[in-house]
Amino acid sequence: MVVSKKTELKEGDVLLKLEDVHMFFGKVCALSGVNLEIRKGEIHSVIGPNGAGKTVMMNIINGLYRPQRGEVFYKGEKINHLKPYKRSELGISRTFQKVEVFGGLSVLDNIRLGRHIHYRSGIFSGSCYLGKTKKEEIEHRKFIEEEIIDLLEIEHIRHKPTGMLPYGLQKRVELGRALAMEPELLILDEPLAGLNLEEVEDMARFILDINEEERWKVTCLLVEHDMGVVMDLSDRVLVLNFGNTITDDTPEAVQKNQDVVNAYLGEEDLYSTRR
Amino acid sequence: MSSTFLPCGKYHEKYSQDHSWWQTTFIKGKMIALFAVVLILIPNVANDYWLSIFNILGYTILGALGVQLLIGYCGQLTLGHGAFIAIGAYISSTLLVAFPWPQSFHDMGIAYPISIVIACIASGFWSVLFGLPSARVKGFYLILTTMAAHFITYKFILEQCAVSFTEKGNNFSIPYNHTKLGPWLVDSISDVYYLMIIFVVISTVILANLIRSRVGRAWIAIRDNDISAEVMGINIVKYKLLAFFVAGFIAGLAGVLVVINAHMFNIEYFEWFLSLWLVGIILIGGVGSIHGVIFGSIFMVIVMELLQTGVDYLSYDIPELLQQYQWHYLAAKLTNLSTAFNYIRESVFGLLICVFLIFEPHGMAYRWQQIKNYFNLWPFSY
Numbered sequence: 064m065v066v067s068k069k070t071e072l073k074e075g076d077v078l079l080k081l082e083d084v085h086m087f088f089g090k091v092c093a094l095s096g097v098n099l100e101i102r103k104g105e106i107h108s109v110i111g112p113n114g115a116g117k118t119v120m121m122n123i124i125n126g127l128y129r130p131q132r133g134e135v136f137y138k139g140e141k142i143n144h145l146k147p148y149k150r151s152e153l154g155i156s157r158t159f160q161k162v163e164v165f166g167g168l169s170v171l172d173n174i175r176l177g178r179h180i181h182y183r184s185g186i187f188s189g190s191c192y193l194g195k196t197k198k199e200e201i202e203h204r205k206f207i208e209e210e211i212i213d214l215l216e217i218e219h220i221r222h223k224p225t226g227m228l229p230y231g232l233q234k235r236v237e238l239g240r241a242l243a244m245e246p247e248l249l250i251l252d253e254p255l256a257g258l259n260l261e262e263v264e265d266m267a268r269f270i271l272d273i274n275e276e277e278r279w280k281v282t283c284l285l286v287e288h289d290m291g292v293v294m295d296l297s298d299r300v301l302v303l304n305f306g307n308t309i310t311d312d313t314p315e316a317v318q319k320n321q322d323v324v325n326a327y328l329g330e331e332d333l334y335s336t337r338r
Numbered sequence: 339m340s341s342t343f344l345p346c347g348k349y350h351e352k353y354s355q356d357h358s359w360w361q362t363t364f365i366k367g368k369m370i371a372l373f374a375v376v377l378i379l380i381p382n383v384a385n386d387y388w389l390s391i392f393n394i395l396g397y398t399i400l401g402a403l404g405v406q407l408l409i410g411y412c413g414q415l416t417l418g419h420g421a422f423i424a425i426g427a428y429i430s431s432t433l434l435v436a437f438p439w440p441q442s443f444h445d446m447g448i449a450y451p452i453s454i455v456i457a458c459i460a461s462g463f464w465s466v467l468f469g470l471p472s473a474r475v476k477g478f479y480l481i482l483t484t485m486a487a488h489f490i491t492y493k494f495i496l497e498q499c500a501v502s503f504t505e506k507g508n509n510f511s512i513p514y515n516h517t518k519l520g521p522w523l524v525d526s527i528s529d530v531y532y533l534m535i536i537f538v539v540i541s542t543v544i545l546a547n548l549i550r551s552r553v554g555r556a557w558i559a560i561r562d563n564d565i566s567a568e569v570m571g572i573n574i575v576k577y578k579l580l581a582f583f584v585a586g587f588i589a590g591l592a593g594v595l596v597v598i599n600a601h602m603f604n605i606e607y608f609e610w611f612l613s614l615w616l617v618g619i620i621l622i623g624g625v626g627s628i629h630g631v632i633f634g635s636i637f638m639v640i641v642m643e644l645l646q647t648g649v650d651y652l653s654y655d656i657p658e659l660l661q662q663y664q665w666h667y668l669a670a671k672l673t674n675l676s677t678a679f680n681y682i683r684e685s686v687f688g689l690l691i692c693v694f695l696i697f698e699p700h701g702m703a704y705r706w707q708q709i710k711n712y713f714n715l716w717p718f719s720y
Contacts, residue, residue, distance in 0.1 A: 125569060127565065127568075127569070146568075146573075147568045147569050148568050148569075148570075148571045148572055148573050148574070151569060151571035156569075156570075157569055159566060163565065163566035164562075164563070164566075165558060165562035165563055165566070165567075166562055166563075167558060167561070167562050167626065168558055168559070172558075175555060176555050176556070176559050176567075176572075177570055179552065179555070179556060179559075179570055179572055180570075180571035182551075182552040183552075184551055184552050184553075185552075186548070186580060186584070188551075189547060189548050189552055189553045190543075190545075190547050190548050191547065192547040192550070196547075196552075197354070197357070200353075200357055200551065201353045204353045204356075204357070208353075240570065244570070244571065
């Protein structure tokens with residue numbers, strides 16, 4: 064069964080759905096019966112204390128882990144059996160908590176790699192580098208330069224090896240790489256961790272841009288510990304604790320929810336912002 | 339700003355300029371000069387001894403290109419590349435001499451090209467076969483599976499089975515009138531030189547083009563970070579096997595050259611040391627760079643030739659001199675040196691790798707880059 068990318072969804076339709084997902088590592092239960100519905104066009108956040116199962120959930124959506132029980136639906140079709148690279152062809156892209164850029168490649172090549180699924184040349188046309196490959200490389204270069212590099216403001220580093228860049232820029236390159244795939248669902252696993260205030264503001268701006276701009280309109284799934292940003296950006300927030308869902312609601316409701324306050328936010332006004 | 343160093347005040351205006359190979363007139367001139375030296379100067383000036391050294395250099399470069407592709411670009415550690423060179427050499431030579439070609443095929447020069455192509459494809463698939471474990475194992479463990487490839491190929495297939503495959507066995511010479519590529523009879527050492535140049539240029543161009551297009555980027559992504567590569571939509575197993583295939587194919591070409599350079603097939607050349615030797619070459623030249631392959635090969639081949647000359651001198655000329663002065667004991671000791679040349683070669687090889695890993699861990703290609711940068715920026719250091 065192949066899920067077609069053609070399926071057009073209207074804003075507000077369910078894009079991705081997790082149904083009763085269980086994940087165990089040996090006897091450790093990482094997720095027990097989590098349900099999630101991500102609607103097209105929204106920013107859906109996942110919060111919770113360390114070890115709550117947030118990243119496990121991302122890996123399940125992404126295909127790096129297979130849940131022992133439960134189903135993952137994308138555009139209404141089951142994608143449990145699909146490998147990560149197949150899922151990326153459907154339009155699921157992600158960034159990682161610990162930056163996982165390709166350190167040996169230049170920034171430009173990293174972003175080109177994000178477009179891997181849109182390139183068509185194979186081993187024969189690639190080895191000649193004539194006609195098809197040459198034309199394709201120029202086309203994609205144009206896209207990358209005009210859409211991605213311009214958006215993320217990384218013109219000055221495009222030829223630098225990514226491994227040598229400071230952490231904040233690596234995170235930005237990683238976002239660029241994920242975005243270059245032109246995904247419909249973008250999983251952002253702690254995009255703000257380890258960034259300074261200015262970089263956090265930039266990154267939050269980029270996330271809003273790619274979510275709201277007519278050109279992109281990417282649905283985002285955001286895992287983040289910075290409550291100020293989460294509460295400001297998100298349309299809905301899912302709170303996890305030890306693999307269990309505490310609540311899945313609007314940011315305002317989540318802040319008032321007593322269980323959430325007990326488990327994660329704390330009594331103080333901590334969630335207002337880190338500023 | 340461009341990825342290559344442009345003269346002050348020059349900028350690219352099109353992406354195609356930035357993607358092209360030779361971006362400045364200086365580089366163009368340099369490359370044309372290089373081709374002139376390689377294609378015109380060397381064959382006219384060098385004697386047969388030096389041409390045969392260049393031929394050795396040629397197949398060393400081809401072998402090391404494959405290792406570079408696997409280790410340097412795709413991150414698949416391999417210590418069995420000699421096996422694929424051996425398969426290329428064995429199949430191309432056995433097909434040529436033992437297959438019942440009609441005489442007209444030999445006359446028209448079809449038999450040899452066909453056996454070359456079949457040999458390369460076969461060694462490509464042989465390589466894929468032993469690359470299959472890479473789908474499951476990584477790094478150190480893959481070294482063992484590729485070493486297994488070498489021992490299976492060398493000890494089992496070539497040493498034991500080859501004798502029963504054809505009556506030629508595993509040690510035979512190739513008739514000079516058989517190695518005919520179309521109308522071109524490749525028999526003299528300078529013919530082999532031109533054939534070597536063609537193979538090396540084609541393989542280098544193919545590899546360099548692959549590295550800057552979709553397939554090569556996928557390989558580098560797998561080397562740097564296989565998990566995020568898979569998430570970015572790269573079918574990891576497919577691309578790893580593709581890397582093994584291309585590396586095996588180039589190794590097949592190297593094997594063809596090994597055979598035709600000596601006009602015989604002899605399994606002793608394909609000892610396991612060959613695989614280690616190729617890995618050493620890319621360590622010395624620089625991992626992850628095509629320049630590194632060429633520098634490393636030139637360095638190692640020349641060093642070994644100088645060493646051979648030096649040892650010969652020490653073990654023949656000096657003892658004669660010593661005999662005249664009645665220093666028989668010392669003369670006898672020195673004469674023994676030539677029989678121990680293999681040990682000397684191996685210990686020098688080990689020493690060189692140690693020296694390079696300590697003092698020049700990025701290899702000669704990195705130093706080359708530094709020197710180029712120095713002159714590009716001269717007289718300002720940054």
